[in-house]
Amino acid sequence: MTTVIASATDAPRSWKARILGAPSAGPFLVLIAFCVIFAFTNPRFLATHNLSIILQQTVIIGVLAIGQTLVILTAGIDLAVGAICVLGTIVAGKLVNLGYDPVLSMSFAILICTISGLAAGGLVSGLRLPPFIVTLGILGILTAALRLISEGGAFAVRDPFLSWTGNTMKLSGFVITYGVVIMFALYAVVWYFLNETKWGRHVYAIGNNPEAARLVGIPVRRHLMSVYVLAGLIYGIGAWLALGRIPNADPNAMQTANLDSITAVVIGGTSLFGGRGGLIGTLIGALIVGVLRNGLTLAGIDPLWQDLVTGILVIIAVALDQMSRRRR
Amino acid sequence: MSLHCMRISARSNFVRAGISALGLSVGLALGAGAASAQEVIVGLVTKTEVNPFFVKMRQAAEARAKEKGLKLIARAGKFDGDNEGQVAAIEDLISAGAKGILVTPNNSSGMLDIIKKAREAGVLVIALDTATDPADAVDATFATDNFEAGVQQGTYARKAMGDKKAVVAMLDGTPGGTVDTFRHDGYLKGFGIAEGDPSIAGAAITNGAQDKGQVGMENLLSKNGDINAVYTINEPAAAGAYAALKSFGKESDVMLTSIDGGCAGVRDVKDGKIAATVMQFPHKMASMGVDAVADYAASGKKPSGFVNTGSFLITDKPVDGLESKDTAWGLENCWGD
Numbered sequence: 279m280t281t282v283i284a285s286a287t288d289a290p291r292s293w294k295a296r297i298l299g300a301p302s303a304g305p306f307l308v309l310i311a312f313c314v315i316f317a318f319t320n321p322r323f324l325a326t327h328n329l330s331i332i333l334q335q336t337v338i339i340g341v342l343a344i345g346q347t348l349v350i351l352t353a354g355i356d357l358a359v360g361a362i363c364v365l366g367t368i369v370a371g372k373l374v375n376l377g378y379d380p381v382l383s384m385s386f387a388i389l390i391c392t393i394s395g396l397a398a399g400g401l402v403s404g405l406r407l408p409p410f411i412v413t414l415g416i417l418g419i420l421t422a423a424l425r426l427i428s429e430g431g432a433f434a435v436r437d438p439f440l441s442w443t444g445n446t447m448k449l450s451g452f453v454i455t456y457g458v459v460i461m462f463a464l465y466a467v468v469w470y471f472l473n474e475t476k477w478g479r480h481v482y483a484i485g486n487n488p489e490a491a492r493l494v495g496i497p498v499r500r501h502l503m504s505v506y507v508l509a510g511l512i513y514g515i516g517a518w519l520a521l522g523r524i525p526n527a528d529p530n531a532m533q534t535a536n537l538d539s540i541t542a543v544v545i546g547g548t549s550l551f552g553g554r555g556g557l558i559g560t561l562i563g564a565l566i567v568g569v570l571r572n573g574l575t576l577a578g579i580d581p582l583w584q585d586l587v588t589g590i591l592v593i594i595a596v597a598l599d600q601m602s603r604r605r606r
Numbered sequence: 607m608s609l610h611c612m613r614i615s616a617r618s619n620f621v622r623a624g625i626s627a628l629g630l631s632v633g634l635a636l637g638a639g640a641a642s643a644q645e646v647i648v649g650l651v652t653k654t655e656v657n658p659f660f661v662k663m664r665q666a667a668e669a670r671a672k673e674k675g676l677k678l679i680a681r682a683g684k685f686d687g688d689n690e691g692q693v694a695a696i697e698d699l700i701s702a703g704a705k706g707i708l709v710t711p712n713n714s715s716g717m718l719d720i721i722k723k724a725r726e727a728g729v730l731v732i733a734l735d736t737a738t739d740p741a742d743a744v745d746a747t748f749a750t751d752n753f754e755a756g757v758q759q760g761t762y763a764r765k766a767m768g769d770k771k772a773v774v775a776m777l778d779g780t781p782g783g784t785v786d787t788f789r790h791d792g793y794l795k796g797f798g799i800a801e802g803d804p805s806i807a808g809a810a811i812t813n814g815a816q817d818k819g820q821v822g823m824e825n826l827l828s829k830n831g832d833i834n835a836v837y838t839i840n841e842p843a844a845a846g847a848y849a850a851l852k853s854f855g856k857e858s859d860v861m862l863t864s865i866d867g868g869c870a871g872v873r874d875v876k877d878g879k880i881a882a883t884v885m886q887f888p889h890k891m892a893s894m895g896v897d898a899v900a901d902y903a904a905s906g907k908k909p910s911g912f913v914n915t916g917s918f919l920i921t922d923k924p925v926d927g928l929e930s931k932d933t934a935w936g937l938e939n940c941w942g943d
Contacts, residue, residue, distance in 0.1 A: 320702070328701040335694045431782020432687075434715035434739075444719070523693065526716040530687025530780060575698035578647075578679045582655070 301547045302559035304598065308545075308591065309566050316573030323576050330454050332568045337457045338363075338523060339538045340564040341516040343546075344468050345395075345509030346539040347560045351472075351485045352505050353552025354409030358398060359513060360535030361420035364528070366391045366517025368424050371435035371527035380439035388514030394420065395510015396503070403502040417536070424529045432528035435521055443522030457519045464512065469557045481505060485552030542567060545591050549599045566591065645677040648899040649699035649707040650892070651692055655682045658868055658942035659888050660710065663734065666889035667708065670896040676903070678896070679704065686780055686813065689716035696720045699729075706730035706899030708892065714739035714784045730902045734891040736784050737912065746909040748894050750886040752785050752865075755917045756792020758928075759863045762882045763835050764797045765925040767861050773832045774799070776809035777822055777847055779839035786839055789865055793837045807833050812843040819846025827854050835861040841871030841883060848879045867920065869940040875920055876933035882921035885931075888941055890915045 316323040342359045349356040366387040373383035394416065401412040435441070443457040472478035480501050483491040492498045521527070546563030548555025570584045650667045652660035664680045671678035679702060681695035689712050697720060699707055707729055711717045714737060721731050721743055733747040741747060764772070774797065779786035791801075799805055807830040810822025819842060827833060827850060836851075838844035844864035851857040857879070864871060867885025874880045898909045919928065920936035 322701055322703060325701070331697045331701055335697065338690060425781070429782070432689075432713040432716065434718070520690075524689050524716055525719060526689060526713065528687055528689055528713055528716060529782075530685075530712075531689055533685050533687065571694065572698050572701065575679060575681060575695070576702045578677060578702070581681055 301555055302562055305546050305559050305562040305566065305595075309562050309569065312566065312569050312573060316569065316576065319573070320576040323573055326452055328572065328576070330452055330458075332565070332572050333458045334455050334523070335572065336564045336568040337455070337461050338516060338520050339535065339542055339567070340461050340561060341464055341519055342513060342535055343539040343542040343560045343564050344464055344557060345512040345516075347543050347546075347548055347555070347557055348468070348472075348481065348505050348509050348512075349409065350540075350543050350548055350550060351481050351552060351555065352502060353485045353488070354402065354502075354505075355413065355540065355550070356398070356506075356509060357410065357413040357536045358394065358416040358420060359539050360532035361417045361424070362391050362394045362510060362513040363516045363520060363535060364532050365394065365420050365424050366514045367435070367520050367527045367531075368428050368529060370440055370517065370521065371433065372427060374435065374437045374440060375433065380437045384440060384518055387517055388511065391514030391517060392507060392510040395506045395508070395513070398510070399503040399506025402506065403499040421529075428527065428529045432526060432530070435525045435527050437525075440518070440521045441525045443519045444525070445522070455522065457522045460515070460519060464515065465557055465561055468508075468512075472557060477501075477504070482553050485554075487553075538567070541588060541592055544595050545588070547595060547598070549603075550596065551599075551603075554599070646675075646900070646903045647699075647702055647704040648676050648678050648896055649696070649702070649704040650678060650680045650895075651695045651699070651707065651709040652680070652682045653686055653692075653710050653712050654684065654688075659735075659866065662941035663710070663888040663892040667892040667896050670893040674896060674900040676705075676896065676900060683712055686783075687712055689713065692717060693720045696724055700724055700727055704729055705903045706732065706895075708732050708734050708895040708899070709744075710735040711738055711784075712736075713782075718743050730899055730908055732895050732898055732909070734895055735888070739784070741912060746898065747912045748891045748898075748915055749912070750891075750917050751912075751914045752788035753792040753795075754914075755865050755884045755886065756789035756794075757796035758792075758884045758917065758919045759789070759837065759865055759882070760793035760796025760798075761928055762796075762919055762921065762925060762930070763793075763837070763861045763863045765928060766881060766923065767835060770834065772797070772799075772805050772835045772861075773830060774803075774806045774835045774837065775823070775826045775830075775833045776806065777812050777819055777836060777838045777843045778809055779812060779814045779843070781811060789839060790837070797835075797837075812839060812846065814840045814843055816842040816846040816849075819843035820850045821846075823847040823850035824853070827851070827856065831856075834859055836863070838862070838864040840864060841866045841868050841874065841880070844871065844880050844883070845874060848874070865917075867918075867936065867940055868942040869937065870942060872920055872933055872936040872940045875936065876922065878922075881923065882919055882930070883936075885918045885920050885936060885939065887915050887917075887939075 346356050369390050370384045370387035374380050398412050398416055401407050402409050444455055446453050446455050480496045484498055488498055542564040543560050545566055546559030574583050648671055668678050683691040692712055724731050731744045733744045735749050737747045738744050808826045812819040812822050836847050841864045851860050862880050863882050864880050865884040871883050875883050901907050919930040921930050922932050924930045
């Protein structure tokens with residue numbers, strides 16, 4: 279995005295203008311502002327242990343928001359994020375508890391999640407149904423399915439491989455979980471595909487104007503399909519990360535994951551109307567939500583402030599998007 | 607060119623304005639609540655914010671903490687089943703330097719790892735309302751014996767019905783929930799029937815909510831008009847069931863009973879809508895929990911095991927051989943108003 283803007287201007291822009299013009303600059307400043315405020319109110323906020331905790335708390339929504347970003351970039355929306363992820367935890371947990379090999383069980387669970395994405399993509403691109411409706415339907419189907427599979431109840435999942443992502447490692451004095459590393463790795467890999475490959479440029483093109491994308495020869499349907507399949511795969515990996523954080527499969531879990539992931543994407547500056555934004559913003563958006571919650575708790579303040587401030591941020595982010603659209 | 611510049615400057619100005627507005631609101635909030643380093647912090651993590659049961663628990667904990675000179679930080683999951691939210695809350699409380707954490711776990715196995723971490727960090731962890739599985743994952747549990755409460759409900763219903771042949775409907779909470787299972791099983795034991803008994807006409811899921819209780823009861827009555835005994839997981843579900851029974855004209859022929867002891871529920875007993883309810887004591891759980899943390903901070907002494915905070919049958923139509931209190935007593939001791 280930056281390069282496009284830069285090449286369109288007559289004179290080379292200063293570094294300041296470049297940074298401020300980057301899509302994720304606003305969210306980044308918000309994140310820094312909150313960190314500064316919380317560092318002043320409680321010295322424990324900046325303790326390495328606490329910063330590591332915030333990263334760990336961001337892992338699940340952070341990863342689910344990668345898939346959500348991809349879908350939103352195509353001007354879609356995914357309401358089945360949480361249900362697909364919970365499905366992954368229940369399938370993997372159930373299989374392992376039945377005595378199947380843990381690696382196979384987790385792989386099978388991720389496969390099932392990918393197939394859920396395939397189903398969503400197929401309905402969106404094949405039957406041209408609105409993504410909102412398709413994923414709403416899948417949300418209902420999966421919620422019922424996983425209550426049937428788990429017979430309504432939550433159960434403990436005790437397996438070293440399934441909970442491996444929750445194990446800790448030291449990174450120059452900073453204790454983090456493997457889940458955190460996997461989250462950053464996923465961001466890096468998907469960022470590369472989105473920003474450095476033809477596939478990624480086509481995602482943006484379809485989000486901007488699907489009809490124009492079709493006319494310049496982009497296989498729009500196949501492309502949409504690939505986005506939903508990739509998102510499903512990422513939700514499956516999210517299930518593994520969720521089991522690492524909480525070794526427990528609960529059909530009632532993650533009811534707010536859909537809205538939480540959309541919140542991270544929107545606060546991160548990605549346009550709900552598709553075609554604009556990106557993953558760095560989403561990561562920052564997810565971190566803002568995590569920092570807010572943690573910081574307010576450390577200061578002993580009612581957590582409802584978190585929802586209030588998050589709500590304001592969402593509206594500001596969408597307002598910014600609208601304003602910049604009108605001015606273009 | 608000019609268009610892009612305009613866009614950038616508009617954007618950054620807007621961002622700046624937004625940040626300062628937010629900074630101001632958060633700053634105001636922080637000014638009121640910033641913690642000093644010397645205070646003993648006690649954390650309370652409930653299932654949700656909105657349930658009056660947990661609201662009462664929180665108010666009681668706040669009052670007791672103030673009395674004892676401790677700082678209470680209360681947090682909650684966003685919905686029943688929000689294990690992630692509760693784990694994050696406990697993590698944040700450990701970071702905040704809490705001396706003790708009182709938690710009502712969403713499910714009995716979801717919190718085990720983080721509770722272990724908290725205890726390893728020297729934090730006293732007490733489960734309120736819902737036990738963990740295994741129970742000794744926490745230092746102690748202060749809770750209603752929910753199985754016993756279910757038994758009281760079932761025993762009353764059976765005795766009050768005399769020799770009448772029973773056709774039972776079960777209005778359950780959330781399937782698989784620990785508390786729900788205990789109460790459900792307790793009721794059947796008290797009623798003297800086993801799961802799958804032919805006298806059970808059917809069951810419905812209410813999530814402990816009035817609207818779902820009403821829908822569930824309507825459907826069960828459509829299925830079997832002979833239903834004459836209704837188990838309910840809590841009083842909101844019972845209120846929903848009563849509305850359904852009334853619309854079917856059956857409100858006086860059915861033995862409707864419940865558990866909770868909320869003031870609205872006790873009034874329903876007084877008005878004859880519910881025959882009897884079993885009162886539990888969230889404020890007792892909370893204040894006992896805060897006391898335990900205060901003790902631990904002062905002397906290093908930890909409580910242990912399951913502490914039954916008790917439950918009382920509330921009814922104005924007592925039956926022989928079953929201890930109960932009337933609604934006058936119930937209204938003095940209820941919670942939620």
